Every structure is written in C-alpha cells, then in structure tokens.
Amino acid sequence: MWHQRLIHHHHDLYVCTQYPTTCGDLFKLPVAHKMPPRMLHHGIYAFLEVMKSRLPDSRNYMIQFLQHVYDLIQVLVESAPRFKNMWLECLGDLAAYRMSLESTFSEERIARAKQSTNWYYAAADENYGKGSLYHRLGNLVVNNLGRKFFLYSRSLISTERCEKSKSGVESTFVMALQSVNSRGPIDPGISSWFVSAHALLLRGDSISKFIAYSQEFCALLRFRIAQDDFKLNGAGMYLGVPNIAAMLQYGEEEGIFRNMFIDSHKLSSEAKLQRAMQYWAEHSTDLPRNTPEDEILAPAAAFSTPLEKLSYSIYLTFFTLSTVLSHTHSDEIIPFVHIFLTFIWSLALVPDAMDYASILRLESTDFPIYDQTRYWQIPDDFSIRGQIWSQSIYPDNFFLDPLPKDDRGFDTKSSKDTRNERCLWYGYRLASCGRWIQLFTDEKTGDRDFRLTSLAEHLEATAKHPGVFKPTQMAIPSRSGRSQPARKRKGR
Numbered sequence: 446m447w448h449q450r451l452i453h454h455h456h457d458l459y460v461c462t463q464y465p466t467t468c469g470d471l472f473k474l475p476v477a478h479k480m481p482p483r484m485l486h487h488g489i490y491a492f493l494e495v496m497k498s499r500l501p502d503s504r505n506y507m508i509q510f511l512q513h514v515y516d517l518i519q520v521l522v523e524s525a526p527r528f529k530n531m532w533l534e535c536l537g538d539l540a541a542y543r544m545s546l547e548s549t550f551s552e553e554r555i556a557r558a559k560q561s562t563n564w565y566y567a568a569a570d571e572n573y574g575k576g577s578l579y580h581r582l583g584n585l586v587v588n589n590l591g592r593k594f595f596l597y598s599r600s601l602i603s604t605e606r607c608e609k610s611k612s613g614v615e616s617t618f619v620m621a622l623q624s625v626n627s628r629g630p631i632d633p634g635i636s637s638w639f640v641s642a643h644a645l646l647l648r649g650d651s652i653s654k655f656i657a658y659s660q661e662f663c664a665l666l667r668f669r670i671a672q673d674d675f676k677l678n679g680a681g682m683y684l685g686v687p688n689i690a691a692m693l694q695y696g697e698e699e700g701i702f703r704n705m706f707i708d709s710h711k712l713s714s715e716a717k718l719q720r721a722m723q724y725w726a727e728h729s730t731d732l733p734r735n736t737p738e739d740e741i742l743a744p745a746a747a748f749s750t751p752l753e754k755l756s757y758s759i760y761l762t763f764f765t766l767s768t769v770l771s772h773t774h775s776d777e778i779i780p781f782v783h784i785f786l787t788f789i790w791s792l793a794l795v796p797d798a799m800d801y802a803s804i805l806r807l808e809s810t811d812f813p814i815y816d817q818t819r820y821w822q823i824p825d826d827f828s829i830r831g832q833i834w835s836q837s838i839y840p841d842n843f844f845l846d847p848l849p850k851d852d853r854g855f856d857t858k859s860s861k862d863t864r865n866e867r868c869l870w871y872g873y874r875l876a877s878c879g880r881w882i883q884l885f886t887d888e889k890t891g892d893r894d895f896r897l898t899s900l901a902e903h904l905e906a907t908a909k910h911p912g913v914f915k916p917t918q919m920a921i922p923s924r925s926g927r928s929q930p931a932r933k934r935k936g937r
Contacts, residue, residue, distance in 0.1 A: 448492045449513055455484045456517055459525035481528045485535055489514055493542055504546060515539045530571035537564035537581060544585075558585050563850070570847050574831035576603035580610045591636040591683035593617050594643070598690035602703075602832050606696045614695070618644035625658065635669060638662035639684065646691055646758060649748040659761050663768055670772045681769070681781030682828045688765060689788055691758035693833060699751045705798045706791075706833045717794050717837055724796040725878035776861075780825050783864050786871035791834045793878055822848045823860040 458480070462471045475481060496503040496510070515536065522532045544557035562585055569578045576599070583596035594617045600610035621640035624633045633641075642658040645651060666684075694700030709717060748754050766785050769778050792798045822844065829835045830844060876884040883896055 448488055449510070451488045452484065452514060452517060455480065455488065456521060456524075459521060459528070463525045463527055475528070481531050485531065489535070490538070497542075497545075500546075508543070508546065511539055511543050515543075530568055533564055533568035533571060534578065537561045537568060537578075540564060541581070541585065558587075561585055566850055569831075570844070570850075572605075573827075573844065574604035576600035576605050576607035576610065579603065580607040580613060583610070583613050590617060590620055590640060591680065594621075594636070594640050595683040595686055598687040598695065599828075599832065601696040602686075602690045602693050602834070603696075604831060604833060604836065611695075614647070618648070633661075635662060635665045635680075636683070638665060639687075642761065643687060643691060646748065646754055646761075647695055649754070652746050652748060652757070655748075655757060659764075663764060666765065667768050667771070670769065670775070670778075676777060681778070681784070682825070684765060685781055685784040685788075686828060686832075688758070688762040689784075689832075689834065692755065692762055694751060694754060694758075696833065701751055701755050702792075702798050703833055705795050706836070709795045710836055714837055714840075721794045721796055722877070725793070725880055779861075779864055779868065780856075783825050783868055783871075784829060786868055786875075787829065787838055788834060790871050790874055791838055793875060794837050823863050824848075824856065825864065 459475060461467065462474050492510070493507065496507040500507070518532050518535050518539065522529055522536075525532070538561075540557050540561035544554050544561060547554035547557065562582060565578050565582050565585075569575070572578070579596045579600040583593050583600065586593040586596065594614065597610045597613040597617060600607045601614065617640055621633075621637045622644055624637040625641045638658050638661045642655055642662055645655040645658065690696070693703045693706070696703055698704075712720065748757070766782075769781050772778055826839070826844075827848070830839065872882065873884065876882050879898075881898060883898055885896055
C-alpha cells in the first residue's frame with residue numbers, strides 16, 4: 446500500500462540522518478522540516494481514521510496495517526532514539542487503535558489496553574509534563590472512577606496542559622452524580638461522593654450541595670481509614686492530586702494559584718528559595734489577607750468567582766488532610782502526608798500563594814537524596830512530577846535514571862526510609878519560615894519536636910467554617926457504607 450511505502454521511506458531517512466557519522470545538515474533535516482510529526486499525522490493517524498470510518502468492512506486491512514506499522518515504529522525506537530518520545534507515544538496510540546477493534550471485556554481487548562498503558566507510561570518517562578499522555582491513560586481506565594478522575598485531573602495541571610481532559614473530567618462527573626443521585630440498592634462509595642463534590646466546584650454549581658457531598662465524603666473517608674482492610678497508600682494518590690488540582694482551579698487561566706506558580710517559574714530555584722526565606726523572615730506573624738467568611742451563603746447560592754472556588758477547594762483539601770492525620774497510628778497515611786507536605790512546601794516557595802492558604806541532612810537546604818539505593822525516586826514521585834506546582838521541588842536530572850515501572854506500585858524498606866526522611870525534611874523547611882510550625886529542642890535530652898505557632902492555631906480556628914467541614918454528628922456509616930444522621934439522645 447502507498448501508506449506503507451511512505452512509512453518505509455521515512456524509516457530509511459531517519460536511519461540515515463541519525464547515524465552517528467552523519468554530517469550536521471543531514472542530522473538536522475528531520476527536525477527542520479518537522480518530518481516525524483508529519484509522518485505520524487499524515488502517514489499513520491489520518492489513514493487509520495479513514496479505515497475506522499469504514500468499519501467493519503475495513504477491519505482486516507486495519508489490523509494488517511496496524512501490525513506492520515507497530516513493528517516498524519518499534520525498530521525506530523532503537524534506530525532513531527532522538528525522537529523516542531514520539532515513537533513511544535505512537536506505539537501507545539497504535540495499541541489503543543488495536544484495542545478498539547475488539548469486543549468489550551474480551552481478553553484480547555484487556556491485553557491491548559495493558560499494552561497501550563505500558564507504552565504511554567514509557568512515553569511519560571521521556572516527557573512527564575505532557576498532559577495528553579495522562580489523558581490517554583485516563584481513557585483506558587475501566588471500572589475505576591477514582592483513578593480515571595486522578596489521571597484527567599493530572600492532565601489538566603501538567604506543565605503541558607491537555608484541554609481534551611475537560612471533557613474527560615466531565616464524563617467522570619456524570620458517572621459520579623448518577624451514582625449519588627440514584628436510589629439503587631448499592632450506596633455510593635467514597636469515589637462517587639468525592640468526584641461529585643469536585644463536579645459542583647468546577648461547574649460552579651450549588652454551594653450547599655457541595656458542602657453536603659463533601660461532608661458525606663469526609664465521613665466515609667474517616668470510617669474507611671479506621672478499617673483494617675483499607676489501603677490509603679494507593680487511594681491517597683487518587684484523593685491528593687485532584688484536591689491539589691481543585692486549588693489550582695484545574696489549570697484554568699483564571700486560576701489564582703496556577704498563575705502564581707507559572708510566574709514563579711521565571712526564577713531559578715536558588716532565587717526562589719532566597720526570595721521566599723526573605724519574605725517569611727519579614728512576615729512570619731502577619732495574618733493572611735484572605736480569611737474565611739463567618740456566614741454560610743444562602744442555600745440557593747452558587748460559586749460565582751474564582752476566589753470563591755479557591756476558598757472552598759482549600760477547605761476540602763485541608764479537611765481531607767486533617768481527617769487523614771487523625772489516624773497517625775497507621776503507616777498507610779505516610780504517602781498521602783508526603784504529597785501534601787511537598788505541596789505545602791511548594792506553596793511556601795510562592796509566598797503570595799501561601800497568603801491564601803540525620804540532623805545535618807535535615808537542616809540542609811538541599812533536597813534529601815537517599816544514598817543507600819541506586820534509585821533516587823519513590824513511588825509517590827511519579828504521581829506528582831510534571832505538574833505546574835511541583836516544578837521547584839526536585840533537583841535537576843532527578844528523573845534521569847528512573848525507578849523501573851514494575852517497582853513503582855509497591856513500597857520497599859528503602860522507599861519507606863526515603864519518604865520518612867523527606868517528611869522530616871519538609872517539616873524542617875517549613876519550620877525555617879517561622880510562620881506555621883516551630884522546631885523545639887529539649888535542653889536535657891536533646892530530643893526535637895514540631896509545634897504549632899500561635900498563628901497556625903489562629904488559622905486552624907478560622908478555617909473551621911461554620912457548618913462546612915467542622916466535625917458533625919452526621920458521620921455514622923450505615924451497614925451499606927452511606928453515612929447517616931446521628932440519633933439524638935432522649936432528654937437532651
């Protein structure tokens with residue numbers, strides 16, 4: 446076929462121009478004429494869409510073409526590694542096209558979906574700030590509302606934002622709201638209440654409904670964390686990143702925090718740290734400019750301004766954190782806490798944003814690198830890298846030698862030790878600002894501990910918005926899992 450011959454010609458061209466002994470002008474030729482993306486668009490994707498529009502008659506031809514191109518692109522990964530990120534993404538797309546030709550829930554479809562997922566994650570290792578990769582990964586998720594919402598949210602707050610994820614997020618909203626509003630025999634789970642609360646926030650819907658859904662979510666979360674079989678280690682990622690996305694207003698241009706973080710990217714890491722430390726040294730006891738209102742808005746009121754959405758997203762985010770921190774007996778909460786300490790430190794490096802919302806190793810301003818293992822990263826890092834807010838957290842080349850993909854789904858002793866050290870390091874860094882926590886040393890024993898400042902205690906009190914996220918009597922889960930109002934005692 447003509448398209449196959451065209452792709453073969455491109456393959457030969459890349460092999461020749463990218464050979465180590467090729468002269469400079471030939472080496473630059475593919476980039477100068479944008480040949481790889483043109484080949485992918487005109488030679489592969491456009492032709493696949495034509496065949497897709499003619500299904501089922503074109504099915505056999507489409508399978509043959511997909512397999513031929515798939516094999517050729519795999520060769521290009523090795524022979525033209527300069528464009529490796531494009532080849533890996535293309536392989537994920539080809540596997541996704543192949544998956545779409547199989548019947549729902551068939552073994553072949555599941556295998557192709559897994560294949561596509563692996564290629565997209567490999568592409569993300571090459572370009573982890575590209576939001577469209579997480580959008581594609583979200584499209585592949587089946588029967589896991591929390592993970593789907595996590596991936597779409599991550600796509601929206603990546604440094605290269607993917608606008609298509611807005612429709613993906615909307616699809617999760619529809620599923621969650623249907624679950625919450627249905628009167629079926631099965632009560633909605635944590636993910637349904639959580640995503641529904643975000644739906645009301647992003648859509649600018651009823652504030653009173655947002656409060657009710659958030660209370661249901663927090664009550665269920667509190668109940669589930671107390672259960673021995675609940676694994677917050679994995680679920681914490683699905684709660685943490687979307688909450689951060691809400692505070693960044695899902696990457697929208699009107700987002701207050703989003704714009705502050707983007708402006709801060711103009712500074713070097715050293716300049717940013719120096720500016721932040723100077724600011725907090727001069728303003729360590731100042732009250733924030735924006736404080737919660739004491740009155741609840743009318744039941745019919747809806748979110749109307751970016752600042753209003755930001756305020757309520759902060760309430761939801763930090764009450765979720767407070768709920769998790771009430772279970773300090775469990776090691777399961779540490780990955781979740783680590784993500785939020787990372788986020789809070791990133792806020793401290795952007796003082797305007799915070800106005801809204803070994804001992805030597807710990808005291809050092811250098812990011813702690815655990816030197817007892819080959820890999821510097823822990824599983825949490827791969828859930829937050831490449832986002833707008835996390836650009837100042839990691840040192841240069843931190844992900845140059847990444848942890849193997851098969852090792853990112855579970856903890857080891859070294860990853861737990863690394864996470865614990867980092868949490869302490871973030872505590873030291875926040876204490877160095879002198880604003881929210883302080884580090885105290887016992888003169889007799891030399892032991893050290895963190896304590897809240899008087900300002901932090903004041904902020905905690907003002908953050909307990911009447912009727913919003915303060916502890917209520919409603920949080921009594923039923924047998925089916927839905928929280929129900931507490932019964933009043935007689936004589937009270």
